[in-house]
Amino acid sequence: MSLDQLSKLVEDGEKEASEDMARKLLADGTDPLEILDKLTQTMQRVGDLFANLDIFLPEVMLAGEALTAVVDIVKPELKSTDRVLAKGxxxxxxxxxxxxxxxxxxxxxxxxxxxxxxxxxxxxxxxxxxxxxxxxxxxxxxxxxxxxxxxxxxxxxxxxxxxxxxxxxxxxxxxxxxxxxxxxxxxxxxxxxxxxxxxxxxxxxxxxx
Ligand code: B12
Known part of the structure; x- marks a missing residue:
């Protein structure tokens, strides 16, 4: 169970498995911000693969959907962290x-x-x-x-x-x-x-x- 595994699942567009992995990582104490940073890099890689014609639009869409699903899981965890109110x-x-x-x-x-x-x-x-x-x-x-x-x-x-x-x-x-x-x-x-x-x-x- 690691961020690299989650990254690979998102890259492969494995939505449910990505969700499960994200939940496990969070339960294990992984910083939600680390998950977001990692997955931002993942999408950059997906973009490079797409640009090089190694993958095609349907695969990019599946990766995007998997990432969006993980973001939904990470969201409440972020909100519960104590942060300075900037207000604006x-x-x-x-x-x-x-x-x-x-x-x-x-x-x-x-x-x-x-x-x-x-x-x-x-x-x-x-x-x-x-x-x-x-x-x-x-x-x-x-x-x-x-x-x-x-x-x-x-x-x-x-x-x-x-x-x-x-x-x-x-x-x-x-x-x-x-x-x-x-x-x-x-x-x-x-x-x-x-x-x-x-x-x-x-x-x-x-x-x-
Ligand atoms: C995922 C993706 C898609 C998904 C989008 C799913 C969705 N619901 O958003 C789908 C499959 C639908 C898609 C469609 C298309 N895509 Co597309 N896509 C991508 C991809 C691979 C990743 C984008 C992404 O989500 N990155 C991850 C996020 C987290 O990063 P980010 O968006 O950069 O955001 C971060 C920062 O930029 C910044 N930020 C972003 N917005 C803002 C706003 C503010 C105010 C601030 C302060 C900061 C900020 O903070 C973010 C988080 O840290 C990029 C490749 C790439 N490297 O960008 C191509 C890419 C953008 N797509 C591209 C293309 C060509 C298309 C299509 C035209 C393909 C087609 N032939 O149909 C269509 C366009 C449809 C349209 N009209 O928009 C090209 C664009 C080329 C160009 N002209 O510049 C790219 C660059 C791929 C490529 N290398 O060719 N795509």
Missing amino acids: KVVIGVVKGDLHEIGKNIVKLMLETNGFEVRDLGYDVDSLDFIKAAEEMGADFIGVSSLMTTTMPRQKELIEFLKDKGLRDKYKVVIGGAPTSQMWADKIEADLYCEDANCAAEKMAALIA
Whole structure:
């Protein structure tokens, strides 16, 4: 019973066996954050296998489903850990045209665990709907995820819309997703770029403190 075994089960898309293994690891005292970190690496490997045509879309989907199932099991364990309340309101979602939501879900989980109130808009979210939700919620942050080079321009679009509406200074725009970078964040004038969920929780807490 090990994290490596869990990683292999997720990679192979063995959903039930992954769930069982995750439960056992947690019962054995494994840090839930370690499980999330490991599985983030697993999905990166799955992505490489996919890019090299060693596996195909159905296998990626099965791995994604297994990972999502494990995240659901890990979630309550994370919430029970004692953490400093950072407090801040966040609207989060994945940009229009993009269905990749696993990373965004992990970021959401980490933010909630760290005391943020999060409104999750899901995936394939129109830029104007981010703004509408932020206005309704009185959010401090708008978190925008994009997993494809083809959908990254939507992050820029959102910031442009905020400027057009005279709302740019009202919200801190935080961007993330594998193809994004600090350079991209600077270019589109986002307030913050985070490469992973841990960094998001830390940097956003620091920004609001
Ligand atoms: C799983 C996956 C899928 C799953 C998604 C399942 C789901 N429910 O989300 C499925 C099978 C559905 C899928 C579909 C497709 N996919 Co896909 N997919 C992936 C894969 C393998 C992993 C993504 C993932 O979940 N990673 C694990 C998570 C934990 O990591 P993450 O998303 O990067 O998130 C972390 C950080 O980036 C950050 N973060 C993420 N979001 C945010 C937001 C904020 C605010 C912050 C602060 C931080 C942050 O924190 C997260 C946690 O630490 C990637 C490969 C890769 N290396 O990224 C390809 C990949 C993204 N897909 C790709 C492609 C091409 C597709 C398809 C077009 C395939 C097709 N031919 O149909 C479709 C697109 C559908 C669409 N319109 O979106 C390409 C994109 C290429 C590009 N143009 O950039 C990739 C890169 C694969 C490749 N190498 O070719 N995919």
